Amino acid sequence: xxxxxxSNFQNHPFHLVSPSPWPLFxxxxxxxxxxxxxxxxxxxxxxxxxxxxxxxxxxxxMALWFRDVISxxxxxxxxxxxxxxxxxxxxxxxxxSEVFFFLAIFWAFFHxxxxxxxxxxAQWPPLGIQAVNPFELPLLNTILLLSSGVTITYAHHSxxxxxxxxxxxxxxxxxxxxxxxxxFQGVEYSVSSFTISDSVYGSCFxxxxxxxxxxxxxxxxxxxxxxxxxxAYHLTDHHHLGYESGILYWHFVDVVWLFLYISVYxxxx
Amino acid sequence: MFLQRTASALARRSPARAFTxxxxxxxxxxxxxxxxxxxxxxxxxxxxxxxxxGEDDLFAPGAKPGTIPTDLDQATGLERLELIxxxxxxxxxxxxxxxxxxxxxxxxxIIVNGAGDEQxxxxxxxxxxxxxxxxxxxxxxxxxERCLECGNVVKxxxxxxxxxxxxxxxxxxxxxxxxxxxKTFADYVKPxxxxx
Amino acid sequence: MGAIPEADPDEVLETKPFKFVTGYDAxxxxxxxxxxxxxxxxxxxxxxxxxxxxxxPCKQFYxxxxxxxxxxxxxxxxxxxxAGNFPVHLDK
Numbered sequence: 138x139x140x141x142x143x144s145n146f147q148n149h150p151f152h153l154v155s156p157s158p159w160p161l162f163x164x165x166x167x168x169x170x171x172x173x174x175x176x177x178x179x180x181x182x183x184x185x186x187x188x189x190x191x192x193x194x195x196x197x198x199m200a201l202w203f204r205d206v207i208s209x210x211x212x213x214x215x216x217x218x219x220x221x222x223x224x225x226x227x228x229x230x231x232x233x234s235e236v237f238f239f240l241a242i243f244w245a246f247f248h249x250x251x252x253x254x255x256x257x258x259a260q261w262p263p264l265g266i267q268a269v270n271p272f273e274l275p276l277l278n279t280i281l282l283l284s285s286g287v288t289i290t291y292a293h294h295s296x297x298x299x300x301x302x303x304x305x306x307x308x309x310x311x312x313x314x315x316x317x318x319x320x321f322q323g324v325e326y327s328v329s330s331f332t333i334s335d336s337v338y339g340s341c342f343x344x345x346x347x348x349x350x351x352x353x354x355x356x357x358x359x360x361x362x363x364x365x366x367x368x369a370y371h372l373t374d375h376h377h378l379g380y381e382s383g384i385l386y387w388h389f390v391d392v393v394w395l396f397l398y399i400s401v402y403x404x405x406x
Numbered sequence: 407m408f409l410q411r412t413a414s415a416l417a418r419r420s421p422a423r424a425f426t427x428x429x430x431x432x433x434x435x436x437x438x439x440x441x442x443x444x445x446x447x448x449x450x451x452x453x454x455x456x457x458x459x460g461e462d463d464l465f466a467p468g469a470k471p472g473t474i475p476t477d478l479d480q481a482t483g484l485e486r487l488e489l490i491x492x493x494x495x496x497x498x499x500x501x502x503x504x505x506x507x508x509x510x511x512x513x514x515x516i517i518v519n520g521a522g523d524e525q526x527x528x529x530x531x532x533x534x535x536x537x538x539x540x541x542x543x544x545x546x547x548x549x550x551e552r553c554l555e556c557g558n559v560v561k562x563x564x565x566x567x568x569x570x571x572x573x574x575x576x577x578x579x580x581x582x583x584x585x586x587x588x589k590t591f592a593d594y595v596k597p598x599x600x601x602x
Numbered sequence: 603m604g605a606i607p608e609a610d611p612d613e614v615l616e617t618k619p620f621k622f623v624t625g626y627d628a629x630x631x632x633x634x635x636x637x638x639x640x641x642x643x644x645x646x647x648x649x650x651x652x653x654x655x656x657x658x659p660c661k662q663f664y665x666x667x668x669x670x671x672x673x674x675x676x677x678x679x680x681x682x683x684x685a686g687n688f689p690v691h692l693d694k
Contacts, residue, residue, distance in 0.1 A: 145460055146487060148521035148566065150499040214464065214483020219501070255640040258689030265689070299474040370468070373475045376485070 150219035152209065159202035166194040203362070210378075211371045221378050228382040232389050235352075239393050242348060243400065246341040250405055257336060261405060266338045267330040271402040274325050278318050279398050285314035286391050289360070289384050296367070299374050308364040311387070315357040322350050345401055349393050356390045359383035452478065455494045458487060506534040510559040512552075518544055521566030529553040529560065547587075624670040635670060642667035643679060647692045 170191035177184035210216040216224070250261045257263035269275060292307025333343040363380035366372055372380055450467040458464060464486045469475030481489050491498040500519060509532040510516035518527045524545045531537040531553070542551040544562035552559050630638035646663035653660060667676065682688040 145567075146484065148499070150484070150488065150501070212482065214481055214485040214487075217485050217488050217499075219499070252637075255636060256689065259637060259640055259644075260690075263689065264691070296474060299476075301472060301474045304474065370475060370480070373477050373480050375477045376481065 150217040152215040152217070152220045154209075157202070157205065159198055159205065162198045163195070163202065166191060166198050170195055207366070207371065207379075211366075216376070216378070221376070224378055225382075228378075228385065232385060235389060239345075239348070239396075242341075242345050243396065246345060246401060246405075249337045249341055257338075261338070263336050263338050266336060268338075268406050269325065269329060269402060271398065271406050274321055275398055275402045278321050278325075279394065281314050281318045281321070282391050282394050285311045285318070286388060288314065289387055293381070293384055296372065296377060296380070297374055301367075304367055305364070308360060308367060312357060312360055312364065315353060315360070315387075319350065319353055319357070322346065322353075342401060345397055349390070349397055352390045352393065356383070356387045359386055453490070455490050455496060458490065503534075504528075504560070506530070506532060508532060509556065510561070512550070512559050515550060515559040515561035517563045518560050519563050519565050520544065521564070525562055527551070527560045529556065529558050531556040532558060620669075622669050624666040639667055639671040639675070643671060643676060644690050644692070647683065651692050 170188070173184050173187035173191050177188050253259055253261045253263060262268040288307050289311040292304045292311065295301075295303025295307055331339045331342070333339050333347075360383045363372075363377075363383045366377075366380065448462065448465060450465040452467060453463050461483065464483055466478075466480045466482055466486060469479045477485075477489055478493075488498055504518060504527060505516050508516075516527075518525055524543055527542045527544060528539045529542055530539050537555045540553050540555050542553060542560055544551045544560060546562065546564055549562040549564075550559060551561075624638070624642070627638055629641070642663045646660055646667060649657065649660035649663055679688060683692070
């Protein structure tokens with residue numbers, strides 16, 4: 138700080154966070170969640186209750202942590218330009234890591250699908266697998282997701298231009314489209330003729346679409362938090378990094394779906 | 407432009423939640439019905455950079471219900487101080503890189519501004535980036551430091567408060583002996599050769 | 603792939619002349635010739651299903667997979683055809 142009259146403020150723009158229990162609590166919750174899920178999937182009795190409890194716990198700790206971050210950023214003004222730059226970089230790196238996560242899933246798919254082994258009848262989809270018709274529900278889902286990309290862009294531009302109603306409605310419509318997509322994927326799963334244990338086709342199909350669906354659910358929650366903060370006057374026309382990160386994440390989920398649709402549904406049909 | 411905004415923004419009323427500060431730990435925030443507790447403890451106002459003396463001067467008035475707030479309407483704390491400074495053309499954190507247009511010498515060192523007892527300065531030689539970064543620590547006790555890589559000399563220019571209000575708290579009543587720097591060979595060089 | 607079948611101790615071992623008759627096939631340019639072997643096996647049984655055992659041109663596929671495929675593989679596929687779970691429809 139070059140102005141001595143401001144000597145009762147910190148002289149650097151960075152946010153030195155205070156000690157917080159949430160990283161430790163999050164780690165413990167996630168540890169219990171993974172352990173309980175593994176035991177449940179191996180048929181240990183009663184562990185479905187621990188899975189449910191652990192899921193609740195993870196969400197609860199996340200809510201507490203996010204609440205702290207929101208108070209620091211919105212109510213205490215700790216998120217200066219330098220801090221926002223760091224947060225933005227963190228979000229970008231996180232999404233790049235997600236890209237590589239899905240790259241691995243697509244690698245597994247193409248490894249099995251480009252040169253199907255003789256045990257599958259040297260064909261893809263393997264003999265006996267009735268693949269999902271890409272021009273039925275998956276095409277509708279593609280349209281839903283692409284439309285949600287349009288509505289969230291409308292909401293974002295409305296926010297930047299100071300149009301509160303447009304931002305709120307745009308986000309609400311996006312979340313509704315997202316929920317419909319998730320519902321249709323659930324329908325697709327329940328009527329499909331193959332399961333995750335039906336050959337490498339089933340494994341790759343549910344590996345890819347399942348993790349995509351999980352990301353859709355997370356993205357929906359991300360946007361829902363943005364919607365709440367929009368309604369609660371947390372977001373300004375310029376400073377809305379969490380909301381913008383949610384939008385970026387949503388576009389990422391959207392792009393992953395396009396790749397899934399083209400390669401797993403359409404090419405693999 | 408700034409003064410015009412000030413006048414119009416002052417006339418606005420804001421939704422109470424927009425700038426409510428936590429008056430108690432959030433961990434006990436289950437019941438939110440107590441309106442008095444959550445009412446703002448003071449009115450937010452827009453002050454110029456020179457009027458801001460402490461944290462209480464950084465409460466914003468907030469946005470009108472039904473509108474999207476701007477940063478000027480709503481930013482608080484350090485974010486607000488930075489914003490108000492920028493609106494008046496003042497970069498309060500001075501994030502510019504150090505002067506690298508020349509190599510500092512003992513007679514004419516590169517000046518490093520610092521508001522604390524210590525300041526780290528990174529040297530990459532002259533011209534800039536001609537060697538790997540070397541981190542030099544200049545302090546109020548030893549304001550001059552010389553880069554081991556290229557011989558560049560940097561000097562701390564202390565710009566912090568006159569008296570550090572926390573300086574007396576460090577002991578916590580334990581009364582440790584004060585830290586004395588160990589003697590080195592440099593301390594036995596003829597005083598004529600000392601740089602100070 | 604299936605285990606190598608036990609040799610009959612009473613059987614008199616006789617070395618027969620072996621001739622590799624499977625030539626280069628541009629559909630299978632790779633070092634790994636698994637699919638090449640497989641394709642000839644499938645083609646032979648499709649051929650005989652359509653044209654009958656005595657249709658001489660089918661023998662081309664027979665010689666090809668007999669000289670290219672490991673016996674354990676073809677034994678396993680024979681078993682799968684008999685059990686009806688061979689992963690190709692040979693009658694289509």
